[in-house]
Amino acid sequence: MVLVDLGTGALVAEPEEPATVLEPSADHDALATAAGGNAGPVAILFPTFADGRGFSLARILRDRLGFAGEIRAVGSLIPDQSQFLLRSGFDTAEIADRDAAETWRKTLSLIGRSYQPSARNPLPLRWNASSEAAVELGRALAATDDLIERIKLTAEHIEGRVAFSTSAGLEDQVILQAIAKSGVVKAGADFDIFTLDTGRLFPEVLETIELSELRYRIRIRLVSPDAREVEELVSRDGVFGFRQSIDNRKSCCEIRKVRPLNRALEGAQGWIAGLRREQSQARADVPMAEWDAERGLIKINPLADWSDERLNDYIDANGVVVNPLHAQGFVSIGCAPCTRAIEPGEDPRAGRWWWESEDRKECGLHVAGSETSAESVAQGEKAA
């Protein structure tokens, strides 16, 4: 008897005798008994290689009955079934012909990808692929220091539509200028540039958008909230109801910003935003690219590693169009009623919802929830 280790393709030097040999017609009781005994390997018999019942039996032993010992395939099998055996939960296969061992070893590595979850990889590789793509893009972005190069890399890596939501803040104006200068849109990349017109924007924000459109010859869409939802919100909470409670403020953000954003992101494969690690404590770990599982796209923060100084130098060097409010002490600019100017030395986001506490002052657009950041996926891979 020759026994192939399906994990490595090598021959097992001194195989143990199986404790149980299961017929393909084994019922649930027979399986439970075999799984409970745990005295040694459980062998599953294949009367012919075309009889696939053994694959289900192994699956039930592993997934349902939690059997952790060796599962061995015995009987009539061909090397081309090795990957099916392995992924159904078998550890070893008994082969009649020692000469075929090399073919068994080879067939195990011919196909390295699978679409389904299986006993060997409970999370299918297929589902990981998107996070891996984000990790890869993150690495590529980190490898260059040049912003325009980062925009080009984003256009190259992401096949479908790339959304860029701009608030006309400093970061977003820098990114807008870089997109225009990179020429990716002219080269055919599908970039959708838009701003969320909440209905409460500063007039200066709209002026900045107008000026940017002229300067960069690029259209910026205004995305509006659902009129009926806004009407209902205001009639329920009042014109400035968001000042009454954090819940009110959050539902205002939800209706005026989050939902319109989600609509605009529908179907997009990438989403560029201007988050920087220096902006606040909540953003200290922002990755360059991450898989946003909620929205099913890759989120890109091309300025994640930029310091304030770097940002200001870039703006000066390139004559980037900026919002005149910045000169009056406004830093992070949201809706007019919820934004104030800050004093030198204050946290940059201290001017947003200043009556709330510091730690989670996010409108909900950029909340890291179930997303897996590029870094943590990379670490998870190493650990596995």
Add this chain to the structure above:
Amino acid sequence: MYRYDEFDHAFVNERVAEFRDQVARRLSGELTEEQFRPLRLRNGLYLQLHAYMLRIAIPYGQLSPRQLRQLAMIGRRWDRGYGHFTTRQNLQFNWIKLVDVPDVLAALAEVEMHCIQTSGNCVRNVTSDPYAAAANDELEDPRVWCEILRQWSTLHPEFNWLPRKFKIAVSGAAEDRAATAFHDIGLRLVRGPNGENGFRVLVGGGMGRTPYVGQVIREFLPKEHLLSYVDSILRVYNLHGRRDNIYKARIKILVNAMGIDKFREEVEADWNATNKAAIDLPEDELRRIASYFAPPELPEQAPRDEALAARRESDPRFANWYRNNVLPHRVPGYASVVVSLKEPGRTPGDASSDAMDFVADLAERFGHNEVRVNYTQNLVLPHAALADVPAIYDALAGAGLATGNNELLGDMICCPGLDYCNLANARSIPIAKEIAKKFEDPERQTEIGKIRVNMSGCINACGHHHSGNIGILGVDKKGTELYQITLGGSPKDDASVGKIIGPGFRAENVPEAIDTIVDTYVENRREGENFLDTWRRVGPAPFKEALYGAR
């Protein structure tokens, strides 16, 4: 449409490399024919009467112009310049050489196509409505779910060595245009109790020598559990389906032997024991796949086109074609156009490489880069502006692709039959051609109206004769080809299996018999009735009388 990412590309290339290795081992004698057979079948390669036949999957019947041109190229380079569109949204090449197959597979992989599991005892190409995302009666796009099932079933570790082949169809519209009731699993998207969409799940339908209409195993399955539920159906089938007799190995036999209630009990028990979260698609992956199926952006068009209306007034041939082959679209000012592969005298479903290139050009010019394949063996341009329809017609007419008989008598479904297939007992294509000639007059076909005539050259029923309003089955009776006629079948919501009307006919008498049946129907029908209505009202007696009364 769905686009391969790096993962999909790498996967199909690995599969091509694997098959190249298997062919080499077969040619060197390391693999016996018995061992090689299931491996080549799982790559769509059959040994036919004259040569190898390669069956290419066209998942949910969707093709881009680039893919269609590559198929045309394959036909020219490795076959005889044409291919055959089948009744399950596949394309078959009938004259492929074994040594060329790995290269053909590599050429397919280049354009995101494959032959994986188009044959063998595993889950086959998942089929769907050819008018998906265009039809005006659609609840939800079924292609998204077909693609999810395609990925899930591809090289599934547990379900690649089933008792017998396994076919799944998905329909998302009010009208079932995918014959879901005649599949091992038929999935209908329906509105659930709380207004959300889900699936009505049918199981155990099928044609072949023992035809069954699928039975409802679950009235409403929440969409998110599709994969885990299908997984449980397949596990019960894999463990309990018969393996001792190839003719009794399909799931329909198991379901009918156990009874649907007992079978349902087994499936639900397995499903309840399943860790569903490990199998069902995560929300974001579902969204990722769904995003590929966003409908094309159709520029606004006037809902009525004056030039088109004028042409319909002045050109009766055009008007006839328009009435039958141009279908309403959900967007005003647009239509779906059927490209007919049913010109009288030609083999139903055959398309030359030139025709494929031609349709690819049309799809680029007028069709928003989409072509669909109908299981009735025609092609479809799903999104065409009404204003372009006359130009499309003129182009098609010049290429012999504008036969205006969609869903009429001339739109027969027909298998390749004894001329190609080594399973067949009788010829089918020549008989179909004779019938088509008999009913060549478009006015007569118009008078008869919609009617489904299907023909198979053997009991395996690839030509869907069981579900034809009129079905024709070729059998071999002591060395002579004889044709049995069944009446009253339907592949739609009122799905039923046709009943044999009486003794079979010799080949030369079949067209006359069909003529008699059609006349009997037309004489008996009441205002507004279709063939099935009349048949169900009057029963077989008048048809028997007309066919055999004189004997």
